[in-house]
Amino acid sequence: MFDIQEIRSQFTILNREVNGKPLVYLDNAATSQKPDSVLKIWNDYYTELNANVHRGIHTLSQLATEEMELSRRKIQKFINAKHDFEVIFTKGTTEGLNLIAYILTQKLKKDDEIIISYLEHHSNIVPWQLLCERTGAKLRVIPIDENGILQLNYLDDFLSEKTKVVSVNQVSNALGIVNPIEEIIAKTRKNSDAYIVIDGAQSAPHFDIDVQQMDCDFFVFSGHKMYAPMGTGILYGKQEILEELPPFHGGGEMIATCSFDGTTYAGLPFKYEAGTPNVGGNIALGAAVDFIEKTGRQNIQNHENALLEYAQRKLLELENIKIYGEKAKRTGVVSFNLEGVGISSDVGMILDKMGIAVRTGHHCTQPIMNFFNIAGTVRASFAVYNTFEEIDKLLEGVKKAQKMLS
Incomplete structure (x- = not known):
């Protein structure tokens, strides 16, 4: 009921x-409000478990690590990722999109093309503009009609061997329009080998997400729009792509070995999770998933x-x-x-x-x-x-x- x-x-x-x-x-x-169950989990972390994760042999560190990795597995199931290590904790959608645009730098060259749409949030525009500035690539924009509906015949015209990235939102934050991403992905797969990026900030709180069925290469969303604390978010990426691409930030946690002669990188997901994470927030994000699943x-x-x-x-x-x-x-x-x-x-x-x-x-x-x-x-x-x-x-x-x- x-x-x-x-x-x-x-x-x-x-x-x-x-x-x-x-x-x-x-x-x-x-941003959504947070249920008491999520706030309790967040508070419990700081009052009962507060410790850094993955690095300590002592009890609190071990318990905190277990809780954060349990949250990762909840999110894996929530979006139906194939592996839990394809789920990368971020600060939110904006960081996820910037991360993707940065690590794809080496994959683009002058006159390559990036396709976005007129319905994008600035966070799905500016990172790609910056990538174009770094590489000489060009930005192409799918227009809308008077109803705000994407004109996908332009996508047909845009797609070519020059297309390296297609990045669109699943739901417009400004208008609430649900975009036909299944059709967009199918057209892209048929006519190019571009990376497909889906901004799920406004879709993850509202309906089922299945990244395997969707067949996107990357999917990003924010926790704070789906009943979790601010400063939390997820980047999903396919294993083979994340393993091939370089890290975003350098520092603790993301190394396998480090010396002055050179550094090797940790495996997934830690390669993309440099530094101390938002442990309490990440655990509470799992509690927000619990709330959504319980509610239905x-x-x-x-x-x-x-x-x-x-x-x-x-x-x-x-x-x-x-x-x-x-x-x-x-x-x-x-x-x-x-x-x-x-x-x-x-x-x-x-x-x-x-x-x-x-x-x-x-x-x-x-x-x-x-x-x-x-x-x-x-x-x-x-x-x-x-x-x-x-x-x-x-x-x-x-x-x-x-x-x-x-």
Whole structure:
């Protein structure tokens, strides 16, 4: 049984007030709240296990290592990776994408091509621009139509022997659009030998991930968007690719041998995990996976899709509301503006006075905003603990903003 009140009872922060009003938290695409079970695991590490991992023979180090490696195995199962050592702990999606772009430097040369899409977060744009600067490669961008839907006929035209990387998100953070990555991957495999990178920051919290079935070369996501602490994330890479490519950072843990004459590197996953990791956060990420699995990924998806459908239907009943990506397949996000009544931040401030947390602005996707010729949007994004009553409060706030700003 899916019991929304029982789920909400696991998130203490939802009991607080903001500006004298009950908190309505609709900024989950930026970061989700954390259930008490995850916070307890994080706190337990620092109060009962605090020690560095992999390096100590003493009891606390051994216990901490066991817990972090158990978390790695949970995440392996969560994304269906073939091996646990294909799961690399990172600080988040941004670090994962930068890591990939850096270690691929030696694989690109002048006039090679990297394909991304118009729907990307800045973290899936800038690292590739930097790679182009280092190598002389060129960036090609799959355009979108007026509904925010990728125009994949351009991908057909772009793909060639020059294509070395195709990197796209599975779900747009700004619009919530679900991209047809299966089709993108199939086209890429058919027409090039490019590395395929999938940004899963906005998909991992919402539906099943199977990296083997997907057949991507890399998959990255953040823990803090899926009920885990900030500063946690995962880079998945196929074993044969990670073993061939160079490390990202140098330091402790990632060496097999080190001398002034030269260094050899540790095996996976440690080759890419230099330095002291975020042990408590990584263990808590495993606890977040436990929460998701216990709640049921299909339950989460069904509930969030119902919230999205309800929010969009109710918003469109109001006058002068523009929803971006309205006709596209979406999940978890409704991104909108009040036409002719001020800017998105004005709306956000009015909602905040009512205890309603939404995100306003360009959402680190300025190319999307430029395409629609707007400065930003109001973005309401949903998680498993949100309710239809909270959407009703959002609608009350939007109506109030319309009156105050018109």
